[in-house]
Amino acid sequence: MPLILDHVNYIYGGDTELAVHALNDINLVIPDNQFIGLIGHTGSGKSTLVQHLNGLLKPTSGAIYFNGEDIHDSDFDKKKLRSKVGLVFQYPEHQLFEIDVFSDVCFGPKNLGLSKKETELRAYEALKQVGLEDEFFYQSPFDLSGGQKRRVAIAGVLAMKPDILVLDEPTAGLDPKGRDEILDQIAKLHNEMGITVILVSHSMEDVAKYVERIIVMNKGSVLYDNAPKEVFKHYKELEAVGLAAPQVTYIMQALKERGLPVNTEVTTILEARDEILRVKGVK
Amino acid sequence: MLRDITLGQYYQADSVIHKLDPRAKLVATIAFIISLFIVNNALGYCVAAIFLAVVIKLSKVPFRFIVKGMKTIVFLLLITVVFNLFLTPGEALVSVWKITITKEGLRTAVLMAVRLIFLIIGSSVMTLTTTPNNLTDGMERLMRPLKIFKIPVHEVAMMMSIALRFIPVLLEETDKIMKAQIARGADFESGNLIKKAKSLVPLLVPLFISAFRRANDLAMAMEARCYRGGEHRTKMKPLKYKRCDGIAYLVLGCYLALCIGIRVVT
Numbered sequence: 001m002p003l004i005l006d007h008v009n010y011i012y013g014g015d016t017e018l019a020v021h022a023l024n025d026i027n028l029v030i031p032d033n034q035f036i037g038l039i040g041h042t043g044s045g046k047s048t049l050v051q052h053l054n055g056l057l058k059p060t061s062g063a064i065y066f067n068g069e070d071i072h073d074s075d076f077d078k079k080k081l082r083s084k085v086g087l088v089f090q091y092p093e094h095q096l097f098e099i100d101v102f103s104d105v106c107f108g109p110k111n112l113g114l115s116k117k118e119t120e121l122r123a124y125e126a127l128k129q130v131g132l133e134d135e136f137f138y139q140s141p142f143d144l145s146g147g148q149k150r151r152v153a154i155a156g157v158l159a160m161k162p163d164i165l166v167l168d169e170p171t172a173g174l175d176p177k178g179r180d181e182i183l184d185q186i187a188k189l190h191n192e193m194g195i196t197v198i199l200v201s202h203s204m205e206d207v208a209k210y211v212e213r214i215i216v217m218n219k220g221s222v223l224y225d226n227a228p229k230e231v232f233k234h235y236k237e238l239e240a241v242g243l244a245a246p247q248v249t250y251i252m253q254a255l256k257e258r259g260l261p262v263n264t265e266v267t268t269i270l271e272a273r274d275e276i277l278r279v280k281g282v283k
Numbered sequence: 284m285l286r287d288i289t290l291g292q293y294y295q296a297d298s299v300i301h302k303l304d305p306r307a308k309l310v311a312t313i314a315f316i317i318s319l320f321i322v323n324n325a326l327g328y329c330v331a332a333i334f335l336a337v338v339i340k341l342s343k344v345p346f347r348f349i350v351k352g353m354k355t356i357v358f359l360l361l362i363t364v365v366f367n368l369f370l371t372p373g374e375a376l377v378s379v380w381k382i383t384i385t386k387e388g389l390r391t392a393v394l395m396a397v398r399l400i401f402l403i404i405g406s407s408v409m410t411l412t413t414t415p416n417n418l419t420d421g422m423e424r425l426m427r428p429l430k431i432f433k434i435p436v437h438e439v440a441m442m443m444s445i446a447l448r449f450i451p452v453l454l455e456e457t458d459k460i461m462k463a464q465i466a467r468g469a470d471f472e473s474g475n476l477i478k479k480a481k482s483l484v485p486l487l488v489p490l491f492i493s494a495f496r497r498a499n500d501l502a503m504a505m506e507a508r509c510y511r512g513g514e515h516r517t518k519m520k521p522l523k524y525k526r527c528d529g530i531a532y533l534v535l536g537c538y539l540a541l542c543i544g545i546r547v548v549t
């Protein structure tokens with residue numbers, strides 16, 4: 001079910017001197033089964049934008065349509081929307097509160113009014129999907145490691161079976177290993193369950209490997225909205241707004257400048273290797 | 284919604300009131316509150332209102348910003364007015380069934396309402412124009428004589444400044460956790476009282492945990508910088524009275540004298 005943002009503006013503290021124009025005329029279409037990266041410098045409005053997707057914030061002007069219906073119509077069922085658009089906040093482990101991991105993951109489906117059996121089934125599935133081992137299910141969530149806590153929190157949203165899963169900087173504060181594990185896990189979710197995933201990040205490097213579409217935000221506006229290789233062509237402009245293309249892009253650009261006729265559109269290290277070998281005639 | 288609470292908040296602006304020494308502002312606030320209890324007639328309250336209006340004008344804080352903070356005390360105000368209105372004995376003005384509104388009741392109700400509103404606005408002006416740090420600095424300095432009675436003035440001031448500093452942080456945190464739980468289908472609004480109280484658990488538990496974590500971090504950071512209380516501690520920016528503070532005290536003196544004068548004469 002597609003989500004459409006139509007001329008969305010959002011202003012924090014509208015009637016005071018301290019007003020911040022956080023979103024500026026955003027127009028987006030989020031179709032089914034797409035893996036999207038939402039990238040922007042800190043303060044560019046990423047978190048504000050994602051809070052609009054499930055109706056937590058109401059646009060100052062503009063409208064958002066889910067499945068053709070305006071989500072801020074008075075007769076629109078917001079609770080249903082929140083089960084369909086799962087939002088995982090930044091540092092989601094800070095929202096854990098139950099005595100054990102399993103009950104915490106049950107919170108979401110329970111709020112949807114599902115039967116006890118269905119609730120527990122979903123919680124179990126969700127915990128399996130994020131790759132948490134059974135031995136942790138009945139421990140206190142506060143005794144887990146940072147990466148494990150984050151998985152539990154993500155499972156808490158997954159258990160609501162959303163069609164669109166939005167993750168706000170899911171790798172913030174994790175070590176490289178934890179980061180890769182979480183990202184791989186998310187990619188697997190997208191591939192196996194066919195849900196749309198929106199991955200918010202301030203690092204191109206993180207998302208380049210996974211996503212099929214990148215939305216670049218700058219100062220509350222959408223700067224680019226395209227396939228990764230198209231976006232990375234603007235690596236100079238990206239630098240100007242405090243972002244960077246993946247390292248590979250720089251290497252390939254440098255090689256080209258030195259006279260090696262490589263295709264600079266590759267985005268991952270593996271592709272770059274193959275491309276260099278191809279040009280060199282080894283393969 | 285939580286951001287509407289302006290009580291105890293600072294409003295950044297470049298004005299004479301902002302630049303005054305926090306001690307002068309504290310003394311002025313206390314003096315203003317006392318003056319509200321000195322005066323007891325319309326003329327007196329007019330003088331107080333003019334004084335307050337001039338200070339607000341000088342402070343460059345938008346009036347609606349101050350009024351927004353008043354929303355939180357409307358309930359308190361209502362109770363005060365209703366009790367005074369109906370429960371003061373005296374000459375009956377209106378009488379319906381068993382409820383009588385007396386002349387004296389009406390008078391005290393209006394008086395109390397005006398006093399309360401002025402009191403809140405007066406103290407809001409102080410907190411809006413003084414950073415929490417400055418405020419506690421001023422308090423610490425003013426309370427210094429209490430040290431003779433073995434009152435740990437510095438520690439009390441430190442505790443207050445930390446508490447004040449954490450109010451906006453905790454409000455922001457509450458907002459964030461609330462949103463996160465709403466995103467998981469939590470409902471904080473509907474249902475009866477018991478259900479509502481129960482629905483607060485997913486909010487309060489993470490909030491307390493986060494408060495303790497922050498307190499712990501802060502204590503650790505203070506330890507790491509060898510903080511050991513007020514003994515032999517000096518200030519980087521010691522408070523110093525300037526000329527405008529002298530003028531402020533002078534104006535304040537005149538105002539108080541006027542209030543006392545009105546009380547004595549009328």
Ligand SMILES: Nc1ncnc2c1ncn2[C@@H]1O[C@H](COP(=O)(O)OP(=O)(O)O)[C@@H](O)[C@H]1O
Nearest residue numbers: 012020022040041042043044045046047048049
């Ligand atoms: N609750 C808030 N109140 C006021 N301003 C806010 C609030 N949240 C964010 N902002 C401001 O809105 C802008 C966008 O913030 P945000 O969406 O959090 O950016 P990002 O997630 O990309 O770092 C920033 O300038 C930020 O200061």
Ligand SMILES: [Mg+2]
Nearest residue numbers: 046047090168
């Ligand atoms: Mg953010």
